[in-house]
Amino acid sequence: MRYYEIQPSDTATWTGTIEGARQWSLPGVEDCPGCHETWAGSVDYPAVDLTGLEAAHELEDARAAPYADYARLAELVRTRCPPGTQLPPGTSFGPLVGRARGEWGQLTLTDPWTAWARPDALALLEGLRGITPVWPVLHGRQAPVAELHLSLAGGLAVDCIGPTPPACRVCGREDWRLPGDYWLDPEQLPELDIFRIANAPTLIVVSEHIAELGLTGDYRLSELRTSGTAYSQADLSLYRFDA
Numbered sequence: 001m002r003y004y005e006i007q008p009s010d011t012a013t014w015t016g017t018i019e020g021a022r023q024w025s026l027p028g029v030e031d032c033p034g035c036h037e038t039w040a041g042s043v044d045y046p047a048v049d050l051t052g053l054e055a056a057h058e059l060e061d062a063r064a065a066p067y068a069d070y071a072r073l074a075e076l077v078r079t080r081c082p083p084g085t086q087l088p089p090g091t092s093f094g095p096l097v098g099r100a101r102g103e104w105g106q107l108t109l110t111d112p113w114t115a116w117a118r119p120d121a122l123a124l125l126e127g128l129r130g131i132t133p134v135w136p137v138l139h140g141r142q143a144p145v146a147e148l149h150l151s152l153a154g155g156l157a158v159d160c161i162g163p164t165p166p167a168c169r170v171c172g173r174e175d176w177r178l179p180g181d182y183w184l185d186p187e188q189l190p191e192l193d194i195f196r197i198a199n200a201p202t203l204i205v206v207s208e209h210i211a212e213l214g215l216t217g218d219y220r221l222s223e224l225r226t227s228g229t230a231y232s233q234a235d236l237s238l239y240r241f242d243a
């Protein structure tokens with residue numbers, strides 16, 4: 001099986017745009033007691049419905065909050081998510097509510113980690129693994145595209161990430177940048193045809209089953225290898241981290 005990173009294309013031939021917000025989000029963490037960072041991730045789960053959750057009203061305003069508040073709310077939200085779901089600070093839930101304009105290709109990435117499919121594309125994607133369409137809620141018009149709910153799965157190989165400082169022991173924040181050359185860990189390939197990489201969630205991966213459909217739209221594909229040249233010990237010695 002071949003895998004491809006899918007990204008927005010550099011040139012736009014379609015005019016489709018969508019803007020809006022989701023109904024719920026976990027707070028970002030403000031001045032984490034472990035790493036003293038204030039931060040939020042960019043993870044969205046459009047298919048997760050928090051209607052009726054005890055603390056749903058606390059999730060309606062995107063904000064930063066003390067770590068303890070984030071942790072308490074994340075445990076409540078977890079009861080509505082599949083087992084093992086990653087819930088970093090700032091994760092948002094529910095369909096996008098807003099406005100869409102323009103003409104859409106069959107498959108569109110509105111940013112590197114958000115994918116949308118037209119109904120005719122959904123018909124072609126039916127039966128593939130990991131396809132969960134969620135229709136946005138638009139003011140006054142039928143949605144021209146559905147958002148694809150993407151799981152965080154798989155991983156970039158540890159060998160290409162190289163040495164990294166340990167994750168924050170409180171909030172789990174990891175301080176590393178995407179390396180110039182990266183590849184998938186062959187031991188962690190999920191049984192999915194589309195997913196966001198768990199340890200690099202700004203990247204969407206599609207399998208050859210999707211890549212070879214030839215769907216129209218403003219996106220580009222680059223094949224992701226499952227092996228590469230690991231960092232050498234000489235490279236490792238360039239990095240020093242405080243304990």
Ligand SMILES: [Zn+2]
Nearest residue numbers: 032035168171
């Ligand atoms: Zn932290």
